[in-house]
Amino acid sequence: MSERVSDEAVTKAMGEISSRASSRRHGDTSPYIHKVESPPKQTLLQEIKYSVVETFFPDKPLDKFKDKSWCRMFLLGLQSLFPIFEWGRYYNLKKFKGDFISGLTIASLCIPQDIAYAKLANLDPQYALYTSFVTPLVYAFMGSSRDIAVGPVAVISLMLGTMLSDEISDFKSHEYLRLAFTATFFAGVTQMALGVLRLGFLIDFLSHAAIVGFMTGSAITIALQQLKGLLGIKNFTKKTDIVSVMRSVFSSVHHGWNWETIVIGLAFLVFLLVAKHIAKKNKKLFWVAATSPMISVIVSTVLVYITRADKKGVAILKHVKKGLNSSSAGEIFFSGKYLGSGIRVGVVAGMVALTEAVSIGRTFAAMKDYSLDGNQEMMAMGAMNIIGSLASCYVSTAITVTTTRVVSDVGGFSRTAVNNMAGCKTAVSNIVMSIVVLLTLLLITPLFKYTPNAVLASIIIAAVLGLVNIEAIMHLWKIDKFDFVACMGALFGVVFINVEIGLLIAVAISFAKILLQVTRPRTAVLGKLPGTTVYRNIQQYPKATQINGMFIVRVDSAIYFSNSNYVKERILRLLTDEEAQRTANGLSRIEYLTVEMSPVTDIDTSGIRAFEELYKILQKRKVQLILANPGPIVIEKLHASKLTDIIGENNIFLTVANAVSTFSPKGEGVV
């Protein structure tokens, strides 16, 4: 066959094809002329099964159990519930070396952060350490991701602190602590339930944009809260909104700021930020940033101890309880007036924690091309928080100081990212970290007595600054304005009101976007690309020409009750406008309206009625309705509703080109 064919030959061949198509029309059984076919009939049971499988089991979790003996199935089941039994068999000393180093590094990063984060949740420091001891152990056995480290995080801590103190304002009281355990328990139950019921897709409803906004807003809020520690202010507002906080800060400027505190805080903040900057420039120096919080704590503690700066008003941590967690099983409210509050806080915190964990997990899974079992991950998180809540822990999730950075893959700095860079290969690093925290609890905690609060504030600020991701927000603005609005809504909600409202705004905007799409789908007028039989949107392809006597419209969405009326009216309006224009240009009137149905993936009874009405109105106007390429589900419903009989099987075509060649064989263009 010749490499190059003259244009005339092609045009001729195409003309022949289209004239052939027109001459044969539909009754023809030639192998080249295809009718719109119905898919093989499915029984109701098959349909339901398909829907259920796609909704709840899109990952086909049971495929691996097929054709296996009972014993093997039990083993596989055990392995999928406790992945450690799978990868543990191939564990060796070389891997342990990597795990050991990364476990140590994470521990040195997380111990100072834990102590600081506990304050955000209005809890004593040891509870965060307890959490970093117990939950990584559980996750090591049950987690499906090799790259995730777990523990308390800033945003969840702040969220817990805000929501819990809404319920019990006196957070020194024992009730407050009990409510924290209760919320943790129900956070775990929520996560477990989502995993077991395979409802993990629910967390997808928190869009990426909303998360970026929520995280940025939370980071700003958390950083502002640290002004208390950094400036040494004693009477600080309990509210988290920016207006209350700034009022607190400025009203105390003359008598409430402690200059020694400020010097210590700022000095270490600069040190921490420089360390982070170095690590960012040279990825091999990641340990500089990873150990900088620990160094800050040690140096500042020694400094305060020597200079007795605490006598000059530098606030210090005072007492961190030595020893291991005690059981808190009896502390959880299973009845009484706080049960409801506990459930509410737990459900929200559990969902947000999952969102963070899953998005981190997915990023690593994509980076290394392994598949993350979302539902297993949720069960692991759930088990870890349930067990945690019984052992004096609070809500734990995948650790990351800079979720959004990691997620948007800009190469941010996070503990999980450290885990990754430190060469960790398995969840054993979590066990190593847990053991380091255990030793800290048993041996070192009394030494934290002289640690100045200002340094803890600096550590938090340095950590959360990574969450402020201007780049990601700019990216949103560039790509999708609606996403940007969702992001800003969440951000301002968090900063100006509180985390709960911010979250609510984010979810509401995300839903509004989905609803807008299904209420006002796009339509396009199609024209023929010159020299082809391809029909495309004339707005996107200005060269495309319309067909004389025919008007071709494409509907770009499933047609449901929420948009059926709009779609009908919109098509009629486009037709009316086009008719007026063609008449004005002295062209022949439109006799055929072709609706390209390719993107119409589904239609419901309201949609069918809209088409019935459309057909009737068009009949009155002496315009023939033609459908092109209805999909499997649509053609089935058109048959079931007898609409195919009303419109006429002869007016339903496989392609727009077929319709054109049948009704307008010459295919004259209209420019």
Add this chain to the structure above:
Amino acid sequence: MSERVSDEAVTKAMGEISSRASSRRHGDTSPYIHKVESPPKQTLLQEIKYSVVETFFPDKPLDKFKDKSWCRMFLLGLQSLFPIFEWGRYYNLKKFKGDFISGLTIASLCIPQDIAYAKLANLDPQYALYTSFVTPLVYAFMGSSRDIAVGPVAVISLMLGTMLSDEISDFKSHEYLRLAFTATFFAGVTQMALGVLRLGFLIDFLSHAAIVGFMTGSAITIALQQLKGLLGIKNFTKKTDIVSVMRSVFSSVHHGWNWETIVIGLAFLVFLLVAKHIAKKNKKLFWVAATSPMISVIVSTVLVYITRADKKGVAILKHVKKGLNSSSAGEIFFSGKYLGSGIRVGVVAGMVALTEAVSIGRTFAAMKDYSLDGNQEMMAMGAMNIIGSLASCYVSTAITVTTTRVVSDVGGFSRTAVNNMAGCKTAVSNIVMSIVVLLTLLLITPLFKYTPNAVLASIIIAAVLGLVNIEAIMHLWKIDKFDFVACMGALFGVVFINVEIGLLIAVAISFAKILLQVTRPRTAVLGKLPGTTVYRNIQQYPKATQINGMFIVRVDSAIYFSNSNYVKERILRLLTDEEAQRTANGLSRIEYLTVEMSPVTDIDTSGIRAFEELYKILQKRKVQLILANPGPIVIEKLHASKLTDIIGENNIFLTVANAVSTFSPKGEGVV
């Protein structure tokens, strides 16, 4: 050109075309090879304008004001607010004849029904008559539909009765009446606000299926309630659920039933149903059905008066207040504890009333090919209810005894349909009807004293039986199982709990359906239809063959945060399965994954990220990602996010056929 070309010639021509396409690839500027184009760049302002216009002004209401003088614009504005000024100018005596007859007919149908419906709302009969006097007058001036008659209807009356007595259980109290006016006022405000803010599309969220279920359930509930009047039971439950009602009925079987009442009730019920049947068989005899309620009332009243059956325990209407409405402007709660209840009930009742009115209006608009201005209609309804609430009326809407019948166009019987059949041409029929009701209020009401309640019950039962539309429900089952579930949910909710819960269930199921669609969109594997360059779903077209070395997938939905991860995983799973199968069949490995993007009408930042991840994973597996036919919005966002650079402009094609001819020139099939 020959009429028939041999198959070989066509095959050859097509082969040439595809080989030509492959030899030229993208750089080519030949007029026949088209690249994917970006639409003309739009500024942010243009984009926002487009979204706002499509969401709120899809009907372009301001087009008619273009290029008009100020004076003309004012006149046009007045005409669109009060359509009577438009059609009134062409009014003549001949039209009045039709209006007069139809107005009389509707009045004779609605006066007995009004008296009966007032009971459903726990109000005295005169309030329904007041409503039928005032609201049609207002509607005549402001309504945009020529075919709609307005007044109290059964479902809204029941709904008001249920919801108001939840707030104030003693419905003999003056507070109850005041709350009814308050709810009516806020129903009007809601309707007016939806019209003015152009939020009319919100009522589209109550799907056709949900309305069918809700109406059927309400009809059953209303009919069951009538057992009280029909059987002459004195101690009847105030609840509306079927269990409570049946318990009331059977517990009173031995001492509570009144046999004289039952005889009267059943006799007239049979008469009414026979009259309806006759009218259904012969449309010209519609007046038989239309006048039958009036005849029943007159005959039964005379009968009771002569036989003094009321002394034998036949309950009679007793007193209907004579005279006109008094002002109720001072009765509305604008503050105090009932304000909130009034707003809540009003918003719900207003929305449901609109749903009924708009669906009736649309049906007539489609039947007669005129366009109904939904937002104007809402303003008219709103004004009518606001004015009504100030003049002792309760919620009024488009009258129909059989909404669903009219809507599904089975040719049911309704007052609006009577209006239509009686030859009414304009809204003047509403004025005629209003005057007849006025005369009734002034002159005849005392005569209703001896009307037996049983006959009123019969009239209601006969009326609402038309709402039970088994045919429509069967239709739903046949076409769309999900719609059927929504319908049944609403039906059982209304029957077993109450109207509010039924409505809530209907809305929740409708939303769940939309969310399911956007969370789990369909994907299809495409193959080439033999002898064409058309690629279609291989499930729908089993003859379609896949391409050797290439795998073609189509995503059937916009890609948003709610489904982006699912879409990615789903494509990868399809690829993995197909690869396994091809390897098993000894076919060459898949080198190219083509994603057909035609139905992907939009993509957000989460979707972009999913494609980035997909690309990375495919690179790891040494599979090249190819995109076919991205739409205008998608290609713009792909450019904005630089994803086109990552994937490579050369891997983005106008059609699947182009991609195949480029990468698999021979296009060998795989069966």
